[in-house]
Amino acid sequence: MKQPQTGPVPAPAERPLLTVDVTILTLRDDSLQALLVRRAEPPHAGRWALPGGFIRPDDISLEGAARRVLLDKAGIETPYLEQLGSYGDAKRDPRGWSATVAYVALIASDRLEPRHGRNADAASWWPIVGTSVAPTLAFDHARILAAAIGRVRAKVEYTTLPVHLLPAKFTLPDLQRVYEQLLDRKLDKSAFRKRIAEVDFLEPVEGERRAASNRPAQLWRVKPDHRTVFFDRTI
């Protein structure tokens, strides 16, 4: 990491540690789950933690570092990735002044690779209960995870964000079920469809339907240029 020193900077030894940590969420077995990795080395060796790592000189950006972590630890590419916030103070890491930039990633359960990246054995999915997870997490990761879950739940109320938890093609009943799971309440079918229709971000996949012993549902996909859309009102 060349530093031309065209101005005064803190001495290297006085620079804080900088990491990225990613909360990776998916829907499996009808529940929201987070991917955690078991730490192999101190500090907090043996504890479960959010996938993360130090910023390296060859990272191109913070988001690039988050994508690298996502690929290394979970074998996942190009999902929904959003910056959550940064957490830093003098005490959160025994190795010194440390800050982490936290990200939230959402992926569809059909895009989970059979292997979870290089350290497959040390990574596994944990169901979210309330705003936390069964094991005690390393560092301040419980706080970060809670913030990530809060952010996602809040956005479900007024955005199209849950489409990122579904496969590329899905039916409107599928989508409504995801909203209902995340919000933990029933939605009226008619009102739900009015909301989805008015923001106009889906397009039908013609000629394809889903098999069952009843009227099949239309399949839809998000329009090519889609970015998360905000509803006028809460959903």
Next chain:
Amino acid sequence: MKQPQTGPVPAPAERPLLTVDVTILTLRDDSLQALLVRRAEPPHAGRWALPGGFIRPDDISLEGAARRVLLDKAGIETPYLEQLGSYGDAKRDPRGWSATVAYVALIASDRLEPRHGRNADAASWWPIVGTSVAPTLAFDHARILAAAIGRVRAKVEYTTLPVHLLPAKFTLPDLQRVYEQLLDRKLDKSAFRKRIAEVDFLEPVEGERRAASNRPAQLWRVKPDHRTVFFDRTI
């Protein structure tokens, strides 16, 4: 900065630079304005920039560092302070891999000290036009400033955030005027008051009124335990 080294960390020379930058906004002369400082040293010497600085070993946290910057550069304490997000990549600072944690602060114009901190001569207020400011800013600060303004404008639509731009005691017409300035549209008085009343975050200051040649308005202040409240609907 002691580092007990209880685990592997990047070599000091490979650690990125870490700063905080604060977008400080107020309402002066009926317009939204941002406090900028002129850089004395390279890189970008002579350019205007957001007040900011490196994380120092004696900072207690990221937010603590932001408050230190606020005090040093603007002589301001305990305003509304919110983390905006982090920006970091290999190229944004010629001195090396650099990341900054950006904050947004709001203050009432009556709380602006006559002196703007230690470097009073080098700091001044600039009116916001659209999502930017007249001078070319240092680093990627124009992008950060635009994000800060976007965040504040968005929150005005559905939160009580604008109270932080008013003195401790204010009238409802005062508050409505702030909303109208920030949203750049007229609001209906009756509907506005219904919204304010239903979230119930203000209390009347009895016996005090404002002098004018007409019916005086009731003075209000935010309730002691107030945190920014979200409206059910957009305002």
Next chain:
DNA sequence: GAAATAGTGTCTATCAGACAGTATTGA
């Protein structure tokens, strides 16, 4: 009383949700 702004009441068009009805498939 006039002027000016603070504050409140009422009316109505709109609309979100409840609910019932129709559509389409397999068995």
Next chain:
DNA sequence: TCAATACTGTCTGATAGACACTATTTC
């Protein structure tokens, strides 16, 4: 034809905003 679920139309209670009205002060 029945069962099951997809999908749509209609009705109604709630309400946001338009607007008019009353209140309170100085001159």
